[in-house]
Amino acid sequence: xxxxxxxxxxxxxxxxxxxxxxxxxxxxxxxxxxxxxxxxxxxxxxxxxxxxxxxxxxxxxxxxxxxxxxxxxxxxxxxxxxxxxxxxxxxxxxxxxxxxxxxxxxxxxxxxxxxxxxxxxxxxxxxxxxxxxxxxxxxxxxxx
Numbered sequence: 797x798x799x800x801x802x803x804x805x806x807x808x809x810x811x812x813x814x815x816x817x818x819x820x821x822x823x824x825x826x827x828x829x830x831x832x833x834x835x836x837x838x839x840x841x842x843x844x845x846x847x848x849x850x851x852x853x854x855x856x857x858x859x860x861x862x863x864x865x866x867x868x869x870x871x872x873x874x875x876x877x878x879x880x881x882x883x884x885x886x887x888x889x890x891x892x893x894x895x896x897x898x899x900x901x902x903x904x905x906x907x908x909x910x911x912x913x914x915x916x917x918x919x920x921x922x923x924x925x926x927x928x929x930x931x932x933x934x935x936x937x938x939x940x
Contacts, residue, residue, distance in 0.1 A: 797838050797839070798838070798839065799836050799837070799838055800829055800836070800837045800838070800839065801829070801834060801835065801836060801837070802828075802829045802830060802831035802832060802833060802834065802835040802836075802837065803828050803829060803831075803833065804828065804829055805826050805827065805828055806822055806826075806827070806828075806829055806839070807822070807825050807839075808822050808823055808824055808825050808827070809821075809822060809839055809840075809842070810822075810839070810840045810841075810842060810845045811829055811837040811838065811839055811840065812837065812838050812839075812840045812845075813831060813835055813836065813837050814836070814838065815835070815836070817852065819840065819845055819848075819849075820837065
C-alpha cells in the first residue's frame, strides 16, 4: 500500500488516516489531501469504506456510554478521595498531641509534689556544697 502525506496532489477516492481513524474524500483528480503537515494517508477502496463505516459507527455507539461511565466513575472516586483526605487531615489534627518544641512535658506541672528520690528539689545546703565544689575545681584548673 502506498502512503501519501497531507498536501500532496492525489487521484480521486477515499484516503484513510490511520492515526485518527478518519476518512478523507478527494472528489477530483489532482486535489490535495487535507490535514496537518506530515499527516499520513493510505488510499482505501470504496468497498472497504462501505464496510468500515457501519463497523466504526457501531463501535462508537457501543463504546461512548462505556467511556462516559468511566469518566463519571473517575470523577466520583477523585472527589471522594479528596473528601477522605481532608477528613483524615482534620482527624489527625484533633488526635495529635499539642507538642511545642522547647517545652518540657515530662518535668511535671507547677505545684506538683515529687516523691522522695524522684527528682526531689535539693536543699539549699546541698546546693551551697555543690557551688563550693565547682568553684574549687575551677580554681585548680591550669590557666590557658
